[in-house]
Amino acid sequence: MTGPEAPDTPATVQPGDRSPWNWLLFVPIVVPLLTLWYNADSPRILGFPRFYWLQLAFIIIGVSTTTLVYQLSKRR
Amino acid sequence: MRAHTLEIVIFVVLFLGVSAMGFVAARWRRPDDLNHLDEWGLGGRSFGGWITWFLIGGDLYTAYTFVAVPALLFAAGAAGFFAVPYTIVVYPLVFLVLVRMWSVSHRHGFVTPADFVRARFQSPTLALLVAITGIVATMPYIALQLVGIESVLKTMGMTGSGTLARHLPIIIAFAILAAYTYSSGLRAPALIAFVKDSLIYIVILVAVFYLPYKLGGWGAIFDAADAKFDKSASPADGILLNANNQLQYITLALGSALALFLYPHSITGVLASRSRDVIKRNMSALPAYSLLLGLIALLGYAAIAAKVTPLKNPNGTNDNNTVVPLLFDKLFPDWFAGVAYAAIGIGALVPAAIMSIAAANLFTRNIYREYLKRDASPAQEAQASKIASLLVKVGALVFVVFVDPQFSIDLQLIGGVIILQTLPAVALGLFTRWFHRGALIGGWIAGMGLGMWMLYQIPNAATKRAHFGGSAFPLSEFGFDSTKTIYVGFVAVAVNLAVAALLTVIFRASSVTDGGDDTTRDDYFADADAPRISAASNSPVSPAVAPDLII
Numbered sequence: 001m002t003g004p005e006a007p008d009t010p011a012t013v014q015p016g017d018r019s020p021w022n023w024l025l026f027v028p029i030v031v032p033l034l035t036l037w038y039n040a041d042s043p044r045i046l047g048f049p050r051f052y053w054l055q056l057a058f059i060i061i062g063v064s065t066t067t068l069v070y071q072l073s074k075r076r
Numbered sequence: 077m078r079a080h081t082l083e084i085v086i087f088v089v090l091f092l093g094v095s096a097m098g099f100v101a102a103r104w105r106r107p108d109d110l111n112h113l114d115e116w117g118l119g120g121r122s123f124g125g126w127i128t129w130f131l132i133g134g135d136l137y138t139a140y141t142f143v144a145v146p147a148l149l150f151a152a153g154a155a156g157f158f159a160v161p162y163t164i165v166v167y168p169l170v171f172l173v174l175v176r177m178w179s180v181s182h183r184h185g186f187v188t189p190a191d192f193v194r195a196r197f198q199s200p201t202l203a204l205l206v207a208i209t210g211i212v213a214t215m216p217y218i219a220l221q222l223v224g225i226e227s228v229l230k231t232m233g234m235t236g237s238g239t240l241a242r243h244l245p246i247i248i249a250f251a252i253l254a255a256y257t258y259s260s261g262l263r264a265p266a267l268i269a270f271v272k273d274s275l276i277y278i279v280i281l282v283a284v285f286y287l288p289y290k291l292g293g294w295g296a297i298f299d300a301a302d303a304k305f306d307k308s309a310s311p312a313d314g315i316l317l318n319a320n321n322q323l324q325y326i327t328l329a330l331g332s333a334l335a336l337f338l339y340p341h342s343i344t345g346v347l348a349s350r351s352r353d354v355i356k357r358n359m360s361a362l363p364a365y366s367l368l369l370g371l372i373a374l375l376g377y378a379a380i381a382a383k384v385t386p387l388k389n390p391n392g393t394n395d396n397n398t399v400v401p402l403l404f405d406k407l408f409p410d411w412f413a414g415v416a417y418a419a420i421g422i423g424a425l426v427p428a429a430i431m432s433i434a435a436a437n438l439f440t441r442n443i444y445r446e447y448l449k450r451d452a453s454p455a456q457e458a459q460a461s462k463i464a465s466l467l468v469k470v471g472a473l474v475f476v477v478f479v480d481p482q483f484s485i486d487l488q489l490i491g492g493v494i495i496l497q498t499l500p501a502v503a504l505g506l507f508t509r510w511f512h513r514g515a516l517i518g519g520w521i522a523g524m525g526l527g528m529w530m531l532y533q534i535p536n537a538a539t540k541r542a543h544f545g546g547s548a549f550p551l552s553e554f555g556f557d558s559t560k561t562i563y564v565g566f567v568a569v570a571v572n573l574a575v576a577a578l579l580t581v582i583f584r585a586s587s588v589t590d591g592g593d594d595t596t597r598d599d600y601f602a603d604a605d606a607p608r609i610s611a612a613s614n615s616p617v618s619p620a621v622a623p624d625l626i627i
Contacts, residue, residue, distance in 0.1 A: 016601055017172055025168040032161035033330060035322045039154075041315070047288070047295030051316055055160045056370045059363050062164040066171055066360040 019073035028062040080232040083405070086414025087232065087421060091249070094271055094422050098256030098264040098429075105263065111455040113187055116261035116462065117437045119348045121182070127266055128358050131430075132345040133365045134269030136163075136336065138217075139224035139424035142276070142372050144485075147396035149376030150386075153305050153313045155321050157373055158329045163366040166333035167359045174337060174359070175352045176506040176600045183599040183609050188434070189343050189502045190442040196505050197513040198591030200446055205520055206498050207442035210340040211468075213495040214435045216487030217339070218472035221424040221431075222246055223397065223485070226476070228417045230387055231401035243477045249421070250428075254469045257429045258462050262348055265429040272426050275419035277368065282412070283378075283404075284371050290407050291381045297374075300381035315377075320559050324548045327563035335496045335565065338503065340434035341427065351604040372400075379403040428469070436464035486544045490531055493547070493565040497523040500569075500576050506600065513591045515579030523572025530564040 031037075038054040045053045105122065107115045114121055123131060141159070148156030177192065186192050189210065194203035226246055234245050256264045288294045298315060305313045312318065317325055336342055349355055379399040384406060387398040401420070404413040440461040445452045452460070501516045533553060536545025548561035583590070599609075 017175065022172065025171055028168045029165050032164045033326045035317060035325055039317045039322065044295065044298075047293050047298060049298055049315060051154060052157070052298075052370075052374070055157065055164075056367060058161065058164050059366050059370075062167060062363050062366075063360055066168055066356075069168075069171070070356045070360060 017073070019069075021069050021072040024065055024069050028058070028065045031061060032058045080234075080405075080410070082410040083232050083414040083417060084234065086411055087228070087417045090275075090415070090418035091421055094268050094425070095252045095256060097267055097271065098253070098260060098425075101256070101263040101267040102260040104260075104267055110261070111458045113437065113440065113454060113457045113461055114185070116458045117187055117433055117440075118344065119262040119266055121348060122350050123266065123348050123354070124350050125354050125357050125361075128345070128349040128354050129361055130269040130273055131266045131348065132342070132358060133362060134265065134272050134423070134426035135341055135345045135430045136362075136427075137365045137369055138221060138427040139420050140217075140220040140488075141369065142420060142423060143224045143227050143397045143400055144220075145369065145373045146376035146379065146400050149301075149373050150379050150384075150399045151313070151376075151396050153301065153315050154317050155312070155325060156376065157370075158325050158332070159373060160366060160370045161325075162329040162332045162336075163369055164363060165329060166336050167362055169333050170337045171356070171359045173503055173506055174346050175355050177343065178346055178349065178352060178355055179602045179606075180506070180595055180599045181347050182604070183602045183606060184595065185608055187347070188340060188438045188441050189338070189498070190438055193501050193505060194442070194446075195594035196509065197501070197511075197516065198594060199513040199517075202501055202513055202517055202520075203442050204446070205517065206501060207438040209494055209498050209520075210438050211435045213491035214340055214431050215468065215471055216475065216491050217341075218428050218431045218435075218468065219475040220485065220488050221428040222250065222472060222476040224424045225249060225421050227395070227397040228401050228420050230395070231398055231405055232417065246476065247473065249425075250469060250473050253425050253429060254432075254466050257432060257465055257469075261462075262344070262430065262433055265426045265433075266348070268422065268429075269426045272419065272422045275415065276423060279412075279416045279419050280368055280371055283375065283408075283416075287375070287378045287382075287403075287407065291378060294374075297377050297381040301377040304380050321548070321561060323551075324561040324563055327566040328547065331496060331563045331566040331569070332492060334499060334503075334569070335492050338495045338498050340438055341431040344430055344434040344437065353603075375400050375403060382407055428472075432465045432468045432472075433461070435468045436461040439464040439468075489547050490528075490544070493527040493531060493568055494524060496565045496569045497527065497572050500573055509593050510580065511576055512580040512583040512588065514583055514588060515576045518579045519572040519574075519576030522575040523568045526571050527564055527568030530567065534564075 032055065038051050040051065041049040043050060048056075102110065105120065107120050110116055145156055145159045177189075180186065180192060184191075184195060186195070188207065190203040190207040193206045194200060197203075229245050288297060291297050291300075302315045305315060312321060337346070346355060349358070376399065379402070382403055384399050384402045386394040386396050386402065389395045401413075401417060404416045408416070440452075440457050444460045444464075445457065449456065449460075497520050500511060500519055504511070530549045530553075531547070532543045534545045534547070534549060535542050547564050549564050549567065551558040551560050551562060
């Protein structure tokens, strides 16, 4: 949704931030909010219940997705 | 009680060293003329990747977070861990939003989110609402930074009896902070952030390995927390979520994430960066702080395992904010505890400085220049902001000295709910001009009213308060047959959006006059090389010029 100012000069290349890769950003937004995936004690890793180590692991998903989207949408 | 001399000496030495840096910062990356709001209030809009990373990190992850989140885990368990999903979700969520905000602000010379709203919707009234919302939400946040420092001072026994004696150290600390923020502007917290974050990273890395060694491993720490919550009378606590607070956990994490970058101080950090690339790279790199925050949160459980008993408030209730400082006091050598305390104390200065600058900028741009002095020169703007930043800090200090700290915490809670009400105008406004300006005002009123009412309804058993006791609203109050709770801000902003959309349709149908739009589509994608619009007058939204003449 880019609002009412729809492209009215199709002849020239419009600047923009639309990229199909942007949809990937939904992954790190949705995954950390699904409590049913991680609201459990076992298995424990290094003594951390699943609730804690899995949520900390989601940080990796967040970092890698934003990095990926940045790199992929940069070269167009 | 043993002497805290070594801790106090290390704390004071580090604190003074950092304060000296704050004054020196005025010369750092020195511009030709510091008497310009772009220089004083935004560090010349020139910060690269590293500085931005430290600045925004130091800005968002405040001393209060480092003290209050573990306190929450200490008292309530898993529910307090929402801070981790919250700070993971926020970056992908705002990835595209913030670069647009940067671009349009770069093109038009906006300093505050209200500047943007003013131009986008051509509505000084809406801009004023956004500015006032921002200032009101930021003030208690600054006060909380003082609460963070106080928890440390209290642990070191640096607080006498009597109102003035109890607060004297904090008044001195804040006077120093106010002085170097006045002289150096945003450069001071940017420079200090390096020290603050380095100290915190070192302290936490050591703590993460040393604490389990002292307390029998992380497994034992979690088991001790589990045992404590099993014994407690409250059914709501535990090291896992229960059936009733999962919805609250999810909506609080998402709602807080939506709110975070609406806070004026977050926008200030973003606008101070040099280019779109710097922001995008930071959205990938900032979650490093979330890892830190997650580990700090778990210090709350370590405190349970170490059998820490929180100090008391003057009114006899437990001051859970003291558990982390007490944990360091109990298990670490004095010198290291001193370093940890300094990390928390300095950690409070960085966000407090940026917040006061952001609030001062809002006052200057959207109240002073809009209503008091329309033809203010850049130098006059900078001067007004400097003075406003002092007043904001005095205000925060008055809060802490004369008002129950619990009240600041309540206000901070309200702050998150009210800043969310600027979401339709500020965040969605970056993507669409569809909303009618009058409808946005209507939505703001509806969301604000509902949010306040809901917060008023929530009691708190622990602090024995009948109202404003938390942000978890029982769905049964809405007439649902349910024991679940939901985050107030989330409901309020949903209603705000619905009302704004509905009114937009109604206003359009009945041809109520809407404002125009001073921005163009290309403005939202402009990068550092794009020239500033109407740079000569330095007033992109100058009321004297008709909007269509600007472009």
